[in-house]
Amino acid sequence: MNKGFLYILLVMFFLGISIPIGDYAMRTVPVWLFTALTLAVSSIVLLPAAKRYDKVKWRKLGRNNYYGIFMQALFTCVLYTVFLLYGLTYTNVISAGIINSMVPAIVLLLSFFLLGERLNMRKIIAITLAILAVMVMEVVGVEPNQEASWLGNIFMILAVVSLAMFYVYAKKFAVKIAPITMAAGLCVIGLIMTLPMAIYEAFSFDWSSLNSSLWVMILAYAFSGWILAYTFTYLGMPKVPASTVGMATAIIPVTATIIAVLFLGESLSLFDGVALLMVIASIFIAETNNHSKIDDVELEPQKETI
Numbered sequence: 241m242n243k244g245f246l247y248i249l250l251v252m253f254f255l256g257i258s259i260p261i262g263d264y265a266m267r268t269v270p271v272w273l274f275t276a277l278t279l280a281v282s283s284i285v286l287l288p289a290a291k292r293y294d295k296v297k298w299r300k301l302g303r304n305n306y307y308g309i310f311m312q313a314l315f316t317c318v319l320y321t322v323f324l325l326y327g328l329t330y331t332n333v334i335s336a337g338i339i340n341s342m343v344p345a346i347v348l349l350l351s352f353f354l355l356g357e358r359l360n361m362r363k364i365i366a367i368t369l370a371i372l373a374v375m376v377m378e379v380v381g382v383e384p385n386q387e388a389s390w391l392g393n394i395f396m397i398l399a400v401v402s403l404a405m406f407y408v409y410a411k412k413f414a415v416k417i418a419p420i421t422m423a424a425g426l427c428v429i430g431l432i433m434t435l436p437m438a439i440y441e442a443f444s445f446d447w448s449s450l451n452s453s454l455w456v457m458i459l460a461y462a463f464s465g466w467i468l469a470y471t472f473t474y475l476g477m478p479k480v481p482a483s484t485v486g487m488a489t490a491i492i493p494v495t496a497t498i499i500a501v502l503f504l505g506e507s508l509s510l511f512d513g514v515a516l517l518m519v520i521a522s523i524f525i526a527e528t529n530n531h532s533k534i535d536d537v538e539l540e541p542q543k544e545t546i
Contacts, residue, residue, distance in 0.1 A: 244479020247472040249491065254472070256495025258465035259336050260504055263328040265457045268449050271325040274458070276438030279317060279431040281462035286424035286471075294418035301425075305417055309425040315406035317430025321465070323399035330392025332506055337496030338515050339396040345369075346404035354408060365525055369518050419474035427466055493520075 265274050290296045301309075328336055352358070417425070493516055500506040 244476045247476030247479070251469050251472045251476065252491035253495055254464040254469040255340070256337065256492045257499060258461055258469070259324070259328070259340065259492075259496040260333045260499045261457050261461045261464065262325050263333045263336070263500075263504070265454060265461065266325055266329045268454055269458075270441040270445060271322055271329075272434055272437035273441040273445055274325060274461075275317075275321050276431060276434045277458050278462040278466060279427050279434060281459060282427040282466035283424065283431055285462070285467055286420060286427055290418070290421040290424040294421045296418065296421040296424075301417070306425075309417070309422065310429055311409055312406055313426045313429040313433065315402050315409060317426055317466075318433050319402035320399050320406065321430075322434075323395045323402060327392045327395030327399060331396060333500035333504060334493075334497050334506055334516075335393060336396050337493035337500075339393060339400055340403075340492050340496070342397075342400050343404050343407070346400055347407050350401075350404055350408045362525060369521055369525065372518060417474075419471050422474045423467065423470035426470060 262274075269277075324336070324340075327339075497516065
């Protein structure tokens with residue numbers, strides 16, 4: 241098996257694990273404080289690792305590289321994570337996993353409007369399927385006592401857009417830095433950006449509630465959502481085509497759903513199952529390399545850039 245493909249599979253697996261972990265932690269720990277704590281743990285682990293394995297010299301990275309790290313940290317460490325965690329306080333893990341798997345469809349739309357890439361009929365069908373999946377889950381399958389899930393899913397969609405913006409930005413402005421150094425830079429800058437709000441929440445937080453189980457969750461999220469996910473992302477991306485990354489995104493909702501059902505006692509409804517299959521189908525339709533006549537119809541993008 242191609243090492244790059246294996247790395248990307250591991251990334252999606254770890255991201256899927258991080259969703260139920262975050263859901264468990266959000267029952268006790270405030271969003272910004274939890275984010276800062278996990279980023280602090282990740283920074284403590286990654287900074288020495290970058291020094292040892294990448295032989296990084298932080299002062300010599302240059303302004304452009306630091307700008308690239310800052311923007312990627314903003315989209316992922318801050319916006320994606322905060323929206324994800326806020327979303328998990330209002331919706332369930334299964335819904336969160338399904339919405340997270342919409343990333344390839346959102347990337348297609350953003351690439352059309354922001355990067356000037358073309359949309360063919362195959363991609364339009366994929367986007368439509370992904371949108372219909374959320375409608376099936378939240379319009380047809382909604383129950384009368386689940387009004388709060390709408391707010392949660394709005395946060396989740398904002399999280400997906402933030403993550404998609406990260407991929408669009410990385411595609412437009414590639415930053416050539418060693419994988420562990422890149423992961424360390426993202427976590428450190430993300431920690432700096434989240435620290436003010438985390439300090440504010442820390443004053444009103446009941447620290448006695450931070451028991452051993454929650455510390456395990458903080459460590460688990462730091463390793464699954466940050467250290468391992470980011471390191472394997474930057475190890476795998478140069479070795480595989482973008483289509484492989486897009487298709488691998490289907491692992492996120494599957495992993496999150498399995499863990500939620502087995503360990504968190506959540507149930508998979510018929511509508512959740514249909515929505516899950518629709519989103520996975522949209523990923524394969526969008527990213528497959530098998531061209532057919534349906535690909536011949538293309539839309540011209542608007543001339544906009546980020």
